Structures are given as C-alpha cells and as structure tokens.
Amino acid sequence: MKDELAALVSEHPELEPADSPLGKVNAPAELTGPTVRHARPMLSLAKATGEDQIRMFCERFGGQVFRVSEKLDGLSLSVVYVDGSLDYVATRGTGTVGELVTEKARHVIPGLPVRIDVPGRVEIRGEAVMLRSVWAAYNEAHPDRTLTNPRSGAAGTLVLKDPAAAAAANRLLRFFAFGADRDGAALELPAGFEPVAQYVCASVADVMEAIDEIGRRRDGLDYDIDGAVVRLHEPAAFDAAGFNSAEPRGAIAFKYPPEEKLTRLLSVEWPVGKIGRVPPRARVAPVFVGGVTVENITLHNPRLIRERDLRIGDTVAVVRRGDVIPFAGRSLPEERDGTEVEIVPPAHCPSCGSELQVRGTGEERWCLNLQCPAQATRRLMHWASRPAADMEGVGDVWIERLAEDGLLKRRSDFYDLTAEQLLGYERMGEVSARNMVDSIASSKRMGLRRALIGLAIPMASEGTAKRLCLAGYEHIEDIAAATVEDLVAIRDIGPKVAESIVAFFARPEVREEIALLRERGVDLDVLDEDRPVDAAVAGDSPLKGRSVVITGAFTDPRSGARISRPDVTRLVEQAAAVTASSVSATTDYLLAGENVGASKTGKADKLGVTIVRQDELWRWLAEAGVL
Incomplete structure (x- = not known):
C-alpha cells in the first residue's frame, strides 16, 4: 500500500494527504524519557520485495562493492564511548533524537562492553534482539505475563522501570553490531562486539545469492530476521550517496515474503467490540509462524470469508508479518473430507441477543444496543489502556473478571475499587491489590x-x-x-x-x-x-490556524542547545498551528531548521508553500507568547 501511495504521489504531488507516511521515519511521535541528539540520523531503510528492485538499486551504483547482512527484527541502538568508557546507549527514537537507556542496557544486555581500547568518541550501531530460546524460556517461566514475540519482548524490556528485575528474571537481550565510527570516520569493530552476519558481494548475482542464502538459514537461527540489508560496502561511497528525509540512498532492505504455515481452522467466534463491531475471529490448531505461536487469527469480515470459501475444519494457510494480526490467506479445498462446516455470520449479538445490523462493503455486523454487556467490558478495557487513563497494572483479564462479578459496570466504577475488594480474589496478593488501586488513583490526572x-x-x-x-x-x-x-x-x-x-x-x-x-x-x-496559548495573545500570530510541516534540526534560541522535534511541535501547536507530517497542497508553511533535505523544500517550492527558517519561527513564537 505504501508503494502504491508513493506511485500515486509521484504523479499527483498536490493530492498527497497531510498525514502521509511517505518521507517519514518509522518512529514514535514522542519520547517519554531523557533524550540525546544523534551525531548522525538513525534512519529507516527503503524497502524492496522483488529482485527487480534490488537490481535497480545495484545498477544505480555500477562498479561498487556491496555488503549484504541479516535484517534483525529487534531494537536499533546507538552505543557511544568516549576515550574508552561507555558514555551512553540510546534508541533510534525519532531518527534524529534518541531515548537514553544506558542503565537499562547495562542490566539486560550482559555482553555489552563497559570499556573499549579505542580513544576518542566511538559510536557503535546495531540491533538488540531477544533470542527465541530466551523468549520461550521466559514465557514458560511466566505464564501469567507472557511476551507476544521476541521483537516486542526486546522493545518492552528496554522501557521497563526496573531493569534489574528483568535481568533477574532472565529477560535478557543480545546486541549485534552493524558497524562503528570514530569522530565520523569508519572504524573496525572494537573487541567485545558481535558483528551481524554479512556477505561482501561484487555483482548483482552475488547480492541475490547472499539474500537467498540468508533466507535459507532464516528458520534455523535463534533470533528473528525479517529481511536482508543491501548497502554500499565502502563507507566513503555510502556517505557520498547521501540520504533523503527518512532513508539513506546507499542502502535498501529486501523484505522476505510473509511466512505462511498450514494448520486447521477449528472454530469461529464473533466477539463484540467497544463500539459494537462484531468481527469474525477464528481459533486454529497451534502453529509457529512469524516468530510466535498462533492460536487465534482474524478472518477480516464476512465478505472475505465467503470469497475465500473458508469453512470450519478447513486446512488454511496462516500468514503473519511483523506485528500484523495473523490471518487466513487461503484455504486448501483439495484437503477437504466432507466434514467441513460453512461459516455463517450471526444474525443476533452473541452478548445481548440484539439483532445485528449489516454495514459496508465488508458486510460487517454491528450491535447497536448501547447497553450490551460485551461492549461495556471492551469500553472499560479501552478506558484503562495506555493512550487513555493509562492504568498500569490493570490488565484486561482483571477487568473482565471484575465486570463479570458486577464490580465494574461503567468507567467511574474503577475509582470505587478498594484493595479489600480485590484481596477476595485468588492470585491477588496485598502488594498487587495496593498497586492496582494506586495505579487507578494516579490515573485521575488524565x-x-x-x-x-x-x-x-x-x-x-x-x-x-x-x-x-x-x-x-x-x-x-x-x-x-x-x-x-x-x-x-x-x-x-x-x-x-x-x-x-x-x-x-x-x-x-x-x-x-x-x-x-x-x-x-x-x-x-x-x-x-x-492547551494552546491564550487566543488574545496568539491573535496576530502568523501561525494561528495554519497547517505546518516541521523539518530539519532546530537550536533553542534561549539555551543554544538542540531542541527535539516533538518539543518544536508542541511549541507551534501552542501557538495554535496545526502540524502535519508531510508537505501537501494544504500546507501553509514548511518550518525548516538546519540540515534540511532537498525533497521537502523542493516539494514546497513546487506547491507554492512558504518556507520559514528557524530564526523567523522563533520570532513568531516569541510574539505569540510561547517563548
């Protein structure tokens, strides 16, 4: 879909939506902990899914030598040393600004060197992964709080508040290094670092053979990979290729086709969502696919069930890629023995019995009864979730149990719960009960x-x-x-x-x-x-009500220090501007800091969008009372 969007935008740039994912690093919108600015951006990679795209990439750099390496499915890190001592460890973050996780990394990455025998400022970049064996052992030892897959396990481990407890529970990571540099110049990996597996290739044929070889070894690895990275081998050539707003031009990621495994479709359930949607969800015989053991899959909607002729008892191909919910890509009618059962969408709500309404081209079923018990429980779960009240420690299982027992009927009931009520439940100790009640109390400041x-x-x-x-x-x-x-x-x-x-x-x-x-x-x-600034104060600000896109690196005029992109975003939004991720025909201003790539400014010029440099931006914000 992203490739299709890119093709459409190249033909009609004026129609690119304001929230377009193109030219945007895959990164969180905001970082919650202490941050550091990367010496060089940690960028996403352009994606290729076929040999033609790899061939075009290699031919663009005719005569160059290439390096092909495993694309590990974990968490990208920057590890920095100053005169041999570990200075900090940071995540990729927004690409230009990373979140500091130094102390957490010390606990959960046991092989990470504390010192190296190299002077100057040395930066090693690589990927922290959770081994499949570690993930399986952790889940076996903690059946009440299992990790969905090794990738989410790796990312989640480095956001835990108590990394020492994670290490004690053997929730450990392993760091593979991509490369190192000292003061911007390429450097051999210092002793103590494990390099990612790689192949040096002199031709397109060699590159494709390396990609195939990595693919053949994929299932036998103790860690997840979701592709292979092809990049210019010589650091000078890679640097000379440059980069656009989100991707280096000297590298590309080949994505392997989604993993597909055969299993049997056992049954179909129709759970009711928080706003009444009733989607089909199937149970299948457990199958390991895409790095996780899958027992539940989505069937999307009734129309696709009919078009794919899916039946209970069918042998189905389960597909999963990345964090996408596993789904049935196809069935195998030739495997049928006559015992298969047609999947019939319900006419009435499985929870309250109300007649369901059919909506949309997918023929989705909807329960319109606002008093439906299943909807009420899903709404309670949503209220407690991180984007909303963020009731840490109040899980869906407990919400379901408390709702079944009548203690939770509506959102306000959360705030009447007491530790004494919770202690009446099996597997609920005093510490857990108190933590849950305290978490609910803290959420009042939402x-x-x-x-x-x-x-x-x-x-x-x-x-x-x-x-x-x-x-x-x-x-x-x-x-x-x-x-x-x-x-x-x-x-x-x-x-x-x-x-x-x-x-x-x-x-x-x-x-x-x-x-x-x-x-x-x-x-x-x-x-x-x-909250935006007072309307009277921002009344004459050129930013008020304007659609803006922010690009480049910014320096805080008050301190002279770098200011993160999320902080700039908050400032302009407080001045009553509306921010977007990419330049389009509806953009009023492109707010440009330093080191701005040519793609966004070129697009702004083409569409007639005014480019505002940071000196003028700071003046506008000061006049609006924000600075």
Whole structure:
C-alpha cells in the first residue's frame, strides 16, 4: 500500500494527504524519557520485495562493492564511548533524537562492553534482539505475563522501570553490531562486539545469492530476521550517496515474503467490540509462524470469508508479518473430507441477543444496543489502556473478571475499587491489590485529551481529541455542549465526525457518567501541555490556524542547545498551528531548521508553500507568547 501511495504521489504531488507516511521515519511521535541528539540520523531503510528492485538499486551504483547482512527484527541502538568508557546507549527514537537507556542496557544486555581500547568518541550501531530460546524460556517461566514475540519482548524490556528485575528474571537481550565510527570516520569493530552476519558481494548475482542464502538459514537461527540489508560496502561511497528525509540512498532492505504455515481452522467466534463491531475471529490448531505461536487469527469480515470459501475444519494457510494480526490467506479445498462446516455470520449479538445490523462493503455486523454487556467490558478495557487513563497494572483479564462479578459496570466504577475488594480474589496478593488501586488513583490526572480518547467516541480518533484541545476547549462539558457547526469550524474535523461527537454527548448515560467521574475527582479539564496559548495573545500570530510541516534540526534560541522535534511541535501547536507530517497542497508553511533535505523544500517550492527558517519561527513564537 505504501508503494502504491508513493506511485500515486509521484504523479499527483498536490493530492498527497497531510498525514502521509511517505518521507517519514518509522518512529514514535514522542519520547517519554531523557533524550540525546544523534551525531548522525538513525534512519529507516527503503524497502524492496522483488529482485527487480534490488537490481535497480545495484545498477544505480555500477562498479561498487556491496555488503549484504541479516535484517534483525529487534531494537536499533546507538552505543557511544568516549576515550574508552561507555558514555551512553540510546534508541533510534525519532531518527534524529534518541531515548537514553544506558542503565537499562547495562542490566539486560550482559555482553555489552563497559570499556573499549579505542580513544576518542566511538559510536557503535546495531540491533538488540531477544533470542527465541530466551523468549520461550521466559514465557514458560511466566505464564501469567507472557511476551507476544521476541521483537516486542526486546522493545518492552528496554522501557521497563526496573531493569534489574528483568535481568533477574532472565529477560535478557543480545546486541549485534552493524558497524562503528570514530569522530565520523569508519572504524573496525572494537573487541567485545558481535558483528551481524554479512556477505561482501561484487555483482548483482552475488547480492541475490547472499539474500537467498540468508533466507535459507532464516528458520534455523535463534533470533528473528525479517529481511536482508543491501548497502554500499565502502563507507566513503555510502556517505557520498547521501540520504533523503527518512532513508539513506546507499542502502535498501529486501523484505522476505510473509511466512505462511498450514494448520486447521477449528472454530469461529464473533466477539463484540467497544463500539459494537462484531468481527469474525477464528481459533486454529497451534502453529509457529512469524516468530510466535498462533492460536487465534482474524478472518477480516464476512465478505472475505465467503470469497475465500473458508469453512470450519478447513486446512488454511496462516500468514503473519511483523506485528500484523495473523490471518487466513487461503484455504486448501483439495484437503477437504466432507466434514467441513460453512461459516455463517450471526444474525443476533452473541452478548445481548440484539439483532445485528449489516454495514459496508465488508458486510460487517454491528450491535447497536448501547447497553450490551460485551461492549461495556471492551469500553472499560479501552478506558484503562495506555493512550487513555493509562492504568498500569490493570490488565484486561482483571477487568473482565471484575465486570463479570458486577464490580465494574461503567468507567467511574474503577475509582470505587478498594484493595479489600480485590484481596477476595485468588492470585491477588496485598502488594498487587495496593498497586492496582494506586495505579487507578494516579490515573485521575488524565486531563481532557486522554478522557476524550478513553470515551471511545465513534469516528473520533486520538487526533480529534488533540484538535479539540488545541481549538480552545477547556472542559469536557464545553465539548458536550458544542454544536455540529461549532465542531466543523475546527480544522480537519468533518461533518460526520462532528455529528458523531454531538450524538455521543447527547446520550443521557454519557452525561451521567461525566458527572460521576467528576464526583470521583477525575480531571476532565485540558492540561497545560495540550492547551494552546491564550487566543488574545496568539491573535496576530502568523501561525494561528495554519497547517505546518516541521523539518530539519532546530537550536533553542534561549539555551543554544538542540531542541527535539516533538518539543518544536508542541511549541507551534501552542501557538495554535496545526502540524502535519508531510508537505501537501494544504500546507501553509514548511518550518525548516538546519540540515534540511532537498525533497521537502523542493516539494514546497513546487506547491507554492512558504518556507520559514528557524530564526523567523522563533520570532513568531516569541510574539505569540510561547517563548
């Protein structure tokens, strides 16, 4: 889909959507811990799925030598030493700014050298992975809190608050190094680092043979790989190739076809979602595919079930790539013995018995009963989730149990739970009960934006919640009183979303729930970090109401230090601007710092978008009262 979008945008650049993923490093929107600016950007790689794309890449650099290495499926890290001593370890983060994880890495990567025998500033880049054997052993020892797959296990390990406990539980990682440099010049890997497996190739044929060889060895490895990286072997040639806004031009990643394994489709369930959608979910005989043992798969929707002629009892090919939910790519009718059963979508809700409505081209089933018990439980889970109230330690299993027993019926019931009530449950100790209650109490400081997310308003995304806060709404009651006309006046909120918001807050049970949350001390007012500057102050700012794209590196005029992209984003949003990830015909300003690539500025020139340099940006922000 991304390749298709790139082809369309190349023909019609003026139609590129504001939230386009093109030219964007695959990275979190914000970093939560202490950060450091990378000496060189840690970029994503362009993707190739066929030999033709690899051949075109190699022919672009005729006469050069290439290096082909495994593309490990873990967490990219930058490990920096100064005069032989470990200075810091950082994640890739946004690509230009990484999150510091030095102390965590010391605990959970036991082979990471603390000292190296090389002077100067040395940076080693590589990938931290969780071995499949470590992942399997950890899950066997901790059946109550298993890790989904080695990749998420690696990433999750380096965000834990207590890395010493993770190490004690043998939740350990292994670091493979891609390469090293000293003060910007390529360097041999220092002693103590394990290099990633690689092949040096002089021709396209050699490159393809190396890719095939890595693919053949893939299943026998003790760690996950999802492709092979082809790059220019000589560091000088690689640097000379340069990079665009998100990718180095001297490297490309070959992605292997998604892994596919055969198993038997045992049954189909129709769970009810938080807003009433009833999707088909199938149970299959356990099969190891894509790095995890799969027992549940999605069948997408009733139309695809019919078109693929899927039946209970069928032998099906289960496909999984990356973090995509496993699905049935096809069935094998030739394996049938006549006992297979047709999959019939339900006519009534499996939870409340209400008649289901059929919607859309996928013929999806929807339960419209707002009092449906299954929907209520899913809404409780969503309220407790990280983007909303972020009740750490309150898992879905406990929410389901408490809902079944009647202790949780609505969101406000969370704040009435006591440790004494929880202690009545098996496998719930005093420490766990107290931690759960404390976590719920801490979540009261959620604020307006998170509350809007947690309410799961149909058609209203997390971005909608953010835009409502930036539009100047201070209290949730103000949004509840807004009209459709009020809401469509906000940039990027259309009539259907506005109508859905108004209809949601018109429901008596929603207004009652807001009152109950208020009674229990839950903060439903806008927080400072989500609030724009006072409208009177920002009234004359050129940024007010404008769509902007931020690119390049910025220096804080107050301290002279580098300022991260998320911090710049927060500043311009506080000045009432609307940020987007890529330049399009609707962009008003391209806010450009230092080291800006030619792609975005060239596109801005082509579309007539005004380029604003950082000196002028700082002046605008100062005039708006933000700086």
